[in-house]
Amino acid sequence: MLKLNNINKTYFGAQPLHVLKGINLNVEEGELVSIMGASGSGKSTLLNIMGILDNYDEGDYYLAGKLVKNLSENQAAEFRNKFIGFIFQSFNLIPFKTALENVALPLFYQGVNRKKRNLMAMEYLDRFGLKDWADHYPNELSGGQKQRVSIARALVTSPKIILADEPTGALDSKTSAEVMQILREVNATGITMVIVTHERGIANLTRKIVYLKDGLIESIEENDPDKMDFTKAIK
Amino acid sequence: MFNRDFWSEIFMALRRNKLRTILTGFAISWGIFMLIVLLSAGNGLKNGVTGNFADRIKNTYTIWSSSTELPYKGYKAGRFIMLTNKDIQLLETLYQVEEVSPVLSKGGTLIFGEKSKSVSLEGVKPIYKNIEGIKIIEGRFLDENDMKNRLKVIVIDKNTNEELLRITEEPSMIGKTVYINDLGFKVIGVSKGMAFGEMGQCYAPYSTLQTIYNVNEYYQLTFTTKGLNTKEDNEMFRADLKRKIAAIHDFSPEDQRGVWIESEMINSLETIRIFNTINIFIWVIGIAMLISGVVGVSNIMRITVKERTNEIGIRKALGAKPRSILMSIVMESLVITTIFGYIGMICGVGVMEIVNSIMEASGAGTNAEMEMSVFVNPTVDISIVVMATLVLIISGVAAGFAPAWNSVKVKPIEAMNYR
Numbered sequence: 001m002l003k004l005n006n007i008n009k010t011y012f013g014a015q016p017l018h019v020l021k022g023i024n025l026n027v028e029e030g031e032l033v034s035i036m037g038a039s040g041s042g043k044s045t046l047l048n049i050m051g052i053l054d055n056y057d058e059g060d061y062y063l064a065g066k067l068v069k070n071l072s073e074n075q076a077a078e079f080r081n082k083f084i085g086f087i088f089q090s091f092n093l094i095p096f097k098t099a100l101e102n103v104a105l106p107l108f109y110q111g112v113n114r115k116k117r118n119l120m121a122m123e124y125l126d127r128f129g130l131k132d133w134a135d136h137y138p139n140e141l142s143g144g145q146k147q148r149v150s151i152a153r154a155l156v157t158s159p160k161i162i163l164a165d166e167p168t169g170a171l172d173s174k175t176s177a178e179v180m181q182i183l184r185e186v187n188a189t190g191i192t193m194v195i196v197t198h199e200r201g202i203a204n205l206t207r208k209i210v211y212l213k214d215g216l217i218e219s220i221e222e223n224d225p226d227k228m229d230f231t232k233a234i235k
Numbered sequence: 236m237f238n239r240d241f242w243s244e245i246f247m248a249l250r251r252n253k254l255r256t257i258l259t260g261f262a263i264s265w266g267i268f269m270l271i272v273l274l275s276a277g278n279g280l281k282n283g284v285t286g287n288f289a290d291r292i293k294n295t296y297t298i299w300s301s302s303t304e305l306p307y308k309g310y311k312a313g314r315f316i317m318l319t320n321k322d323i324q325l326l327e328t329l330y331q332v333e334e335v336s337p338v339l340s341k342g343g344t345l346i347f348g349e350k351s352k353s354v355s356l357e358g359v360k361p362i363y364k365n366i367e368g369i370k371i372i373e374g375r376f377l378d379e380n381d382m383k384n385r386l387k388v389i390v391i392d393k394n395t396n397e398e399l400l401r402i403t404e405e406p407s408m409i410g411k412t413v414y415i416n417d418l419g420f421k422v423i424g425v426s427k428g429m430a431f432g433e434m435g436q437c438y439a440p441y442s443t444l445q446t447i448y449n450v451n452e453y454y455q456l457t458f459t460t461k462g463l464n465t466k467e468d469n470e471m472f473r474a475d476l477k478r479k480i481a482a483i484h485d486f487s488p489e490d491q492r493g494v495w496i497e498s499e500m501i502n503s504l505e506t507i508r509i510f511n512t513i514n515i516f517i518w519v520i521g522i523a524m525l526i527s528g529v530v531g532v533s534n535i536m537r538i539t540v541k542e543r544t545n546e547i548g549i550r551k552a553l554g555a556k557p558r559s560i561l562m563s564i565v566m567e568s569l570v571i572t573t574i575f576g577y578i579g580m581i582c583g584v585g586v587m588e589i590v591n592s593i594m595e596a597s598g599a600g601t602n603a604e605m606e607m608s609v610f611v612n613p614t615v616d617i618s619i620v621v622m623a624t625l626v627l628i629i630s631g632v633a634a635g636f637a638p639a640w641n642s643v644k645v646k647p648i649e650a651m652n653y654r
Contacts, residue, residue: 048648051552053646053647053648053651054646054647054648055646073556073557073643073644074556074557074558077551077554077555077556077557078554080551080553080554080647081553081554082554086552086553088651092545092548092552092651093549094549094550096248096251096252097251105550105553106553108240108244109550109553109554109555109556109559110554113240114243153553157554
């Protein structure tokens with residue numbers, strides 16, 4: 001599903017910062033992968049490159065068999081809209097839109113008509129127990145609810161892959177467990193998922209843990225989350 | 236692209252961001268409102284001041300008889316020069332002269348019923364009304380028909396009119412016959428007139444009085460000119476005319492006196508210069524206002540779009556194409572500036588129309604005693620208003636476009652993380 005060959009990325013500031021120094025990684029369809037590393041290890045940058053939210057300087061990145069390199073903005077937008085769903089630490093919901101409208105927004109950019117996209121959005125909200133909150137604005141929702149809205153938004157276009165950047169970073173442990181449960185269920189339906197986290201407990205709930213250090217992959221560990229005691233997994 | 240969904244997205248975004256919409260809109264409305272108010276006020280000042288001089292801008296000349304200052308060809312100094320029919324003939328041969336009206340002056344006593352009053356009776360031609368700027372408050376002034384048929388008709392002044400009305404039951408003197416030096420004249424009009432003390436001032440056709448009195452000497456000749464547009468033209472014409480009149484009456488062409496030639500045109504040219512200065516002043520104010528409006532609106536637009544950088548980033552992550560984002564931002568600014576610009580325009584024009592009607596009703600801005608006005612009809616040409624509004628709308632949209640283009644061009648992650 002995802003294939004990264006020798007990805008290099010440097011931020012050119014006052015002091016050039018070589019964040020990714022040659023990443024080689026394959027993510028197969030239906031996999032549940034976490035990327036772990038200390039802050040500054042380049043894990044978020046890697047995820048952004050996977051999501052075509054950022055570009056890379058060297059190497060090749062294949063998404064669903066297609067080379068993602070020097071895309072035009074329009075092509076990138078199409079890729080993101082069709083293949084990728086995003087979940088962010090800070091939710092990134094649009095504050096002046098209701099939960100329903102936020103979920104429906106990606107469908108607007110697909111040209112789905114209003115009636116149909118509201119119907120689909122409502123379906124996804126219902127799936128995460130938010131039907132009664134459809135008309136609420138993000139600032140009227142709890143952190144867990146917001147993250148569930150953004151999961152619904154990520155899923156509404158039926159993407160091939162979900163990219164989650166610290167999806168539990170802003171949540172308490174109980175809510176984190178709930179969100180992780182949802183993400184695992186989503187993965188169980190066959191959607192590939194990459195989660196960036198710095199929390200051991202979160203990574204332990206994934207099937208493959210990629211350790212990143214100073215812009216390089218240090219090790220890749222196979223993991224069986226079912227062996228983990230779920231309550232212990234998240235401290 | 237511009238389907239119903241697109242527009243409902245835009246109007247929803249505007250409705251949901253009420254504070255932002257209203258603040259931006261207010262800035263635009265206020266800018267246009269102030270622009271209109273200031274331009275109108277400037278116009279009011281211009282109309283007021285120019286109104287005072289308006290009837291004086293004309294191509295008229297007056298020649299006054301006077302006494303000489305220099306001895307010449309055996310004549311002693313101090314000889315009084317009366318203007319004659321020869322001077323009239325001279326004027327009629329000059330191509331610069333359009334129309335001549337001699338002023339045939341006769342003193343006399345006006346009698347109406349029991350009332351008698353001393354008046355100055357002046358025989359003039361219809362053109363004299365324009366030359367002297369005579370204002371008719373009732374009836375009419377002399378016309379060509381009166382001249383041609385040598386009718387015994389008369390225009391009396393306001394004071395005389397009021398005095399005569401006091402001894403009659405009638406509401407008007409028009410059509411009544413008054414007697415001057417035992418000759419009956421029918422009153423055809425009342426002039427606002429400048430009364431000199433107790434003396435009344437009456438106008439009768441020149442031809443009529445000429446027939447009655449057979450006058451050959453005048454204190455005053457008036458005429459209009461054509462084709463003399465600059466101060467230089469007029470001064471050359473005046474010097475030339477003076478020499479020619481001096482030759483007719485045998486006084487020195489060097490004589491400072493002899494006759495006085497007064498040119499309203501030369502005075503008017505000064506006035507025109509004042510008008511032009513006022514005009515330039517108003518345009519400078521207007522353009523300065525427009526610039527400050529453009530700066531204000533542009534700044535608000537720029538900040539508004541900057542504020543939305545995060546939102547733009549999120550939309551891009553969800554698969555929005557640059558064109559779609561750009562169009563929605565541009566259309567939002569366009570909708571906002573157009574609606575509020577229109578509101579500001581209506582308010583500005585409305586307020587100035589109200590001010591105008593109140594001022595007209597109360598007579599404020601003009602000084603009735605002095606017959607001077609300083610502030611009249613403070614309104615502004617609607618095409619200028621529309622142009623100014625368009626400039627503000629376009630500059631507002633253009634100002635929003637640049638930051639929108641920037642946030643559309645940056646990588647989505649940068650836009651999302653923008654603080």
